[in-house]
Amino acid sequence: MSSWFDYTLNGIIIGNIYALLAVGLALIFGVARLINFAHGSVYVVGAYAGFVAVTQFGTPLPLTILIAVAVGALLGLVIERFGLRPLQGYAHIAPLLATIGISFVLDQIMQLTFSPDPRALPSELLQQRFQVGSGTIGALDLLIAAIGLASAGLLYAFLRYTKLGWAVRATAQDRDAAQQMGVNVDAINRTVFAIASGLGALSGLLVGMYYNYIDPAMSFQATLKGVVAQVVGGVGNVPGAIAGSLLLGLVESYGIALFGTSYRNLFAFVLLVAVLVLKPNGLFASRRQTPPEPMTGTFIAPSKPIHIPYRILVALALVAALLPAVLPDPYVLQTLTNAWLYGLAGLSLTLIAGTVGLISLGHAALLAIGGYASALLSINLGVPIGLSILSAGLIAAAIGTLLVFPSFRLRGHYLSIATLAIGEIVSLVILNWESLTRGPIGISGIPPLSIFGIELDTDRSIYWFTLATLVVLAALQFRLLGSHLGRVLRAVRDDDIAARSYGIGLNRYKALAFAVGSFAAGISGGITSHLYSYINHETFNSQLSILALTIVILGGMGNVAGAILGSVLLVGLPEVFRIAAEYRVLIYGLVLLLLIRFRPQGLLGTV
Amino acid sequence: MPALHRRLLLGATAALIGLSAMPAGAQTGPAKGEPIYLGVSGPLTGPNAQYGAQWKQGFDLALDEINGAGGIKGRPLAYIFEDSQSDPRQSVAVAQKFVADKRIVAELGDFSSPASMAASPIYQRAKLVQFGFTNSHPDFTKGGDYMWSNSVSQADEQPLSAAFAVKRLGMKRIAVLHLNTDWGRTSKDIFVKAAKEDGAEIVATEGYMPDEKDFRSTIVRIRDAKPDGLMLISYYSDAALIARQLQQAGVKLPTVAASSVYSPKLLELGGDAVEGIFTASRYFPEDPRPQVRDFITRFKKKYAKEPDAFNAYAYDTMVLMAQVMRESGTDRKAIHDGLLKVKDVPSVIFGKATFDPNTRRVSGAMSVDLVVKNGRFTVYEGGPVVH
Structure with missing residues (x-):
């Protein structure tokens, strides 16, 4: 005793x-x-x-x-x-x-x-x-x-x-x-x-x-x-x-x-x-206390997004696709490949956080689920790589939505904290569930990326594969935002009371958006695991969650093009500042602060 | 005569021969001309930055010596250190940068397994040697024939720790506290197996996270398992925290720690709480081997402090790479082939280092049993402490 x-x-x-x-x-x-x-x-x-x-x-x-x-x-x-x-x-x-x-x-x-x-x-x-x-x-x-x-x-x-x-x-x-x-x-x-x-x-x-x-x-x-x-x-x-x-x-x-x-x-x-x-107000909140955060519409400011015509977007995608032919530097291609993979995570989070207003601080968990799913499916069950990545997206969508579902009644900061916690829980489960995940030893020997049995073993082919995945998912998300469904999701974000009084089932729509978003994150994690050949519980850590959120806020909440731009900048800037050696993270932080100071609504604005 | 392992003495003689043989082919006088570059991928910022800083000290010390004695056939050896924060997303970009940079003839690092092994496919495809000198993960060199490591394999080290704890110190009921990382976990598994084979019982194993600072409740759990000895598979900073909290909790147990705690920082952070901790090391301050004497003296002169394990790994690695290049040439392929051929390189860690062509690792690290006495690491000469 x-x-x-x-x-x-x-x-x-x-x-x-x-x-x-x-x-x-x-x-x-x-x-x-x-x-x-x-x-x-x-x-x-x-x-x-x-x-x-x-x-x-x-x-x-x-x-x-x-x-x-x-x-x-x-x-x-x-x-x-x-x-x-x-x-x-x-x-x-x-x-x-x-x-x-x-x-x-x-x-x-x-x-x-x-x-x-x-x-x-x-x-x-x-x-x-x-x-x-x-x-x-x-x-x-x-x-x-x-x-x-x-x-x-x-x-x-x-x-x-x-x-x-x-x-x-x-x-x-x-x-x-x-x-x-x-x-x-x-x-x-x-x-x-x-x-x-x-x-x-x-x-x-x-x-x-x-x-x-x-x-x-x-x-x-x-x-x-x-x-x-x-x-x-x-x-x-x-x-x-x-x-x-x-x-x-x-x-x-x-x-x-x-x-x-x-x-x-x-x-x-x-x-x-x-x-x-x-008890969303905490264990020790008095009953009389007004919920500290009704804040409908104040967490994410409405702003006029910068409109980029379709033709320019298509042209940009083409330029990106042709880049390896003009500039075959593997370092640049790798950095951009990283940016496309982050872009996928950004797309996912910008839908969840920006369009529906569920600011997630645990997004890395979805990538981790996707990464482990694709790695384990291909190693343990011999699932072909393309299919395993697709399944990784679906598994991330299913598990992610299930985990977050109870928290949908929360708003603003509360939801953010809940997602932060869920993210940590996923990482700790991965660490402790050794029979499945091999715990801290991690999974090594993950087979390299391939589609239809053709191995993608050059920097260019990997670059094109990630870019194509990003473009397809981004195009789908554009369509989604322009549709009736997209408007419903934004209504949920801007005024959930009004949305509910119009007969919109809030939780269902939140779950739908979360599932769609988690799919992209799972795909990103899945591809990453095959590129790295080795992952453990530290590969997708909480710093990644913070970075994903930074990408989304920097690009403009809910903004598809913004998420990609944010990702290119946040992956690219630390590389550009490499000449500054030990000072590069300092410079990166300062640039970030200046960007927030002068474009708090994000570079391309909230959609 | 301190109770040294026999291997150590053999090693000392070999090192002596190695040292005297080394400068024969090299020119004297400082190296000149266009340097030969090694790429280093490692943490200079972020949570592991302290290890990157220690690498640099070890590298620089070795380079002073190498370039002072004519470099690589007259050309100076140098390195380009790219900060990866030990983050796989950055280490893969760094890998591409090195692969594309024709000046880079081989790569050293990265620090953590996720960062190092994520970059392995890139180095393997480009046929650039990735030399992971702190990568003890058993699968690291399985990434391909361009992955090499002279990191002390845990399969080598942990049975020695187990023998120290069980056979020499007489522990029969051991509690193990380990870092819950790939390194800590691998080490723990090997230690537990070896200790059981030596006849001891493992009464508790507790894995803790690298950023953990509070161990009070873990200590209660360990105390309740009634061990007669404790094994710490830790880095020096955690080991110091654990030792202090053991002292505060009034738990007095003979404690053996993995060789990774061998650092002056353990003494500084742990104070009188680390007094009496046993550990093993690859070398020790009064080591008679000339290679070690030289390393320690010059390190203290350059940095005004005692070198630690990470300094030694980095130093050894640079000396080894220089030897490989002197013998086999300085293009990427030649270095890969040279690693296969190189024999008995004088080494602080191994006495003399030779690679096993199948595992691409070096085995047979030196080991000497130490104890912290009067605030210093000293060679342990006693017998059992548990009866």
Whole structure:
């Protein structure tokens, strides 16, 4: 029995750490209606600020904390002023993407400044430990808990009893109304970003000291866990975020206890999906609370798409088809082949996210399903390659739609988080279902691409094959968008209440669109697996999901030509910046930020 | 006399002969003229960037030596490092870039298996050697006859770790914590099999994700399995985290770690928690082999720190490629054929490296048992710790 006590204690300790992250994310979401993907980067900056202070200047702990908080708060102000304020008034999707861009830039700056090597972050006076149960807890654990509780208490008092706090809450409830009542919404936003980022930096410092370990790559995982914790507690709900964090910590710990370490995150994400589907406002939302996101039509801004005449599109396709004859450079062809494969993923996501408004953050899962399906069908059952790829599309459509179906009642950010979780779940199932997927060892010896028994073994033939697949699917999607069905799908996106009152069965149409979209993603994954000859659970990772979404937003939501253009740019730019070596991801992030700044509705506009 | 393996001593003598023989054909004085280029595909940015940075240090150190002694028949050897972020989508583009670049005579890398093996079909089609020097995945060299590797095969290393843990240290009930990646999983399977053959019982195996930082609950699970020893199949950063959390949880177990933890970073990150951890290494600071002495001295002089395993792999690989080119020429085909022919190249990792023509791998890595004592890696001279 004593082990259960230990598991509980460990769950609370790790939950404590998540809470520090989740509180900041919850604050920002509460006021700015934004999942701040740069929060993990602020956390890293805080950790390194503390590292420099301690190792270079030997600062005592209170001063180190003060420095980290100040650096974080300052960074929060800069992010708000230069990254997000210019995007005010645009659809919510633009700032979301901007935070992704900011996190690229910040992580890269940290890596260039401090080298990618992990560092020790010593904490001199916090090494005392107390015996509890059969384990011990340290002074640092208590300090983390105290700071978590104290900051939550202070925030509560601030929001409840100060004038500025009222203004923050008013802004959170109804931004426009608050502005009409004379609240300086910009100032509120600034304040909230400074507070939340200060907290984020502090958590980076404390967690770094806790593990005696910091590295610049730890930001993504921090953001992910923080987001899960705050959604479980109810987005934008500060006490809820703390409770959600503790719950998340406990579920992970019990998951390990019952099933083993490799199932840890599986439980975290299953919890998340369950909470979202059963109690979309979070476990700790009060009943009276209005759903924070009706936001019909505000998540994706309507805009006038740039109309490209059919003749030009056909001409462009022809140019693409003739390119290998003019420019037979295999490197260029490979880069474009990659772009066409991403283009397929982009087509898929632009239909799901853009046309129907289901912003998916777990799109890589569909490619993974497609990739594994085609690889396993061809290896285990000897299905011919062309047929296996086609089946991969169908299997991805079936499994993908089935997995997401329960989440169709969710909207906006909630659906995004649910898809993020489903994506992680798929990847973890692939990792753990060894009898089928060979677990982490992966599948090697996947036969090369061929159609009708003819092997495609030249760079040109592979290029033409992927291009042709893309063109066919893109043409079909064009037709779909112009049809009655396309208009119905857009109606669901723009105003689902109105759509429903016209007798449109929302879930059916969402499912239909999701299935059609997943088909293209499955095809993309299937082709990829034959090109690579080897895949494992890391081949289609969450970075790919983020990239797919970036492609879609950059091209213009729902815009078929935009998805392809976005894909060519996002695959091409990092290659173009190769001469910049270590700096190329930094430059890429900056270019991305500028594109969002000046074309928040996407390059070709929302369709 | 430290308790060295006999093979190590044999290797040392061989290396000595190898070293003295090497400069005979080469010119003295720095190399001049148009360089000969190797392509390197690896992570310089992204989550694995630290390993790419370590490769560079190893390569540069080897190149100083090679080019200082006349390069390849008078021409300097150089490399072009393309960042792939260890991402298969980028490593395939890099592969095409190298294949099309006629200056590139062979390719080194990539780091992770998905990135490396996704690019293999391209290198194989173009008949450009892909030399995966950190690719221990058992299927890597099965990608084709242009896939070569001098990475220490886990089939070689893990039985030695098992023998260390079971026969030498006397562990009978072992708990295994391993990275849940292709490398960690392969290693674990081989270790478990070998340890059982040596007569030990495996009481728990736990796989964890590479970005995991919290091991408290895993440790409780391991403690409850009542092992008398722990095996860590980890990199140095995770091993340090695990050791610290073991100490905090009050779990005191004799611990053996895979040779991948051999890095000064383990000592820095782990502090007094890694004291007493056993590991094996291909070389050690007081190693008498001249090749190793030279490597360590020059590394410390150039970078003001101790070299680690990844530095050594990169260094060894560059030395090996130089030898192949000196012997067999510098076009793509010649390098492929040269790898078949090359014999007994002096090596930090292997003592002397020769490829098995069937697997295109090198076997027989050096192994010396180490223990962390007073914050340093020292040769272990004791006997059983579990009775």
